[in-house]
Amino acid sequence: MSEASSVPVKSMDAIMSLCKRRGFIYQASEIYGGINGFWDYGPLGAQMKKNLRDAWWQDMIMRPCWGKDGPNGKPVKCVPVETRIIQHPKVWEASGHVGGFNDPMVDCRETKQRYRYDHVSVFVPASGDPGDKPLFAYMKDSPSEAKQQKKAEKAFGQVKTVTLTTIPVAQFTKVLGPDAEKVGTLTEPKQFNLMFKTYLGATATEDDKAYMRPETAQGIFVQFKNVVDTTRVKVPFGIGNTGTSFRNEVTPRNFTFRSREFEQAELEFFCHPDESPAWYAFWRDYRMAWWQSIGLTSENLILREHDKDELSHYSVGTSDVEYRFPFTAPGYGELEGIAHRGSFDLTQHQQHSGVKLEYNDTERGEVLPNGGRRGERYIPHCIEPAAGLDRGVLALICEAYTRDESRPSPEFMKFHPRIAPIKAAIFPLVAKDGMPEVAEKLQADLNARFWKLGGIEMDEKQSIGKRYARMDEAGCPYCFTVDGDTLKDQTVTCRDRDTGAQTRISIDKVGDFLAEKLGV
């Protein structure tokens, strides 16, 4: 994690209170005291999140990569699906989530610490029996490592490292916990399932157990064959979806960043194995550019390529688009992971389901006498750009939040026009002399043209400055003010949120002006 940045860290408290005050984000079930790990969106937040989801859908499914060609020199092709939160339980066995999400943990009775069973290491004698002396458990790269090593070397001389999993539970009585004073305080390993469990049918027996998905991706892999068989898609192509996933986090934290219920926007892009490195690099670079295009323009956004030792055994590469949130600074938090998953997922589902998931590529293989090709059968490789929409909203809010004490309205949200929940506001300078009527008509005209994209508001209450300030906090990029001159020369003032600058434009050009700014 890089720590170099000249961007000042914003106050998360101030951001959170603005989110509440202006109706972006509320605590879920707040009147009952809230519920840990769940957050609701208010009117502005819900519209903003829809704008983000729509932008993803447009730029990933409808017109992928802004219409640019992929590394194969052809336009990128993607189709959508919508799959269910609850899948066949075997889906999660095949995906590795039953297992990976069932990490056994050990607790320390003395220090009340909890450790992942397979992450605990132990210093034991390099050879021979420890006798009555303890075995020294530690967590790699924590202070306990050096401390325990010193003790172990004093006890045994030469030491070596094994993992706790290799030590019989019966021997735990001889293990000194990483930060413990007494030996034998570690409990036997226990299961902590991060997947939410539920029961199908009203009788709720263990036989009816099912899981709520911890990611949307598996639904795509499971329907891969149906999409290929029914929609005339040809590799390379992508299948995308957005939807809610659930993870029963041990410690929900950091506002909406780590929630137990969250929405993902995931694309699985299938290609020939030989072309997969090029597609991986292509998606990685596009996804970074995409987040920048919707407003994450500061150096708080980085693309981080995983080190080789962070990669799954099947993966050629993984990159994260990361954002430096106020609560992660000087570190970063993940917004999106772009993973080269190889043929891992389709292979797993082929094995577990017994259904062939090979693709017959009729554009490959030897040329036949009739000019066609024999075809090549293979399991496609997959590039997975998987974004978190709630994290995206949070990053966009943090990025947009601005304080400038020199302004009349010091606190404002600098949303990209495409993301802003309110696209424009119309004000009569004063609520008399026919100005409200002109403003109402302009509001109605703009609304008729832009209602699909977001709010077009009209406000005539209180001073013009207060109305500008209200729109600044809501992140509305443009305000149009009808004044005395409007009645004479048919022009209005266009006020820019970020600069406060005012320009006069013809009232019948306001729609075109807004369309250009919104990129429609």
Add this chain to the structure above:
RNA sequence: GCGGGCGUAGCUCAGUGGUAGAGCGUCAGCCUUCCAAGCUGAACGUCGAGGGUUCGAGUCCCUUCGCCCGCUCCA
């Protein structure tokens, strides 16, 4: 899960065991010709929840929930 801090109006926060407060915001009216102006008025609180001590609890005690910070965890 552990440790620390905090929960009072929509937001930010005062509040000595004795009548529930301020600023901002919101709403209504007046005023107002370009940046949270002014005047008048109004609404909004079971003081996070539940117990206990007390003649009396926002205040003291216990339990619990939530949020923030540090560990731990982070598929």
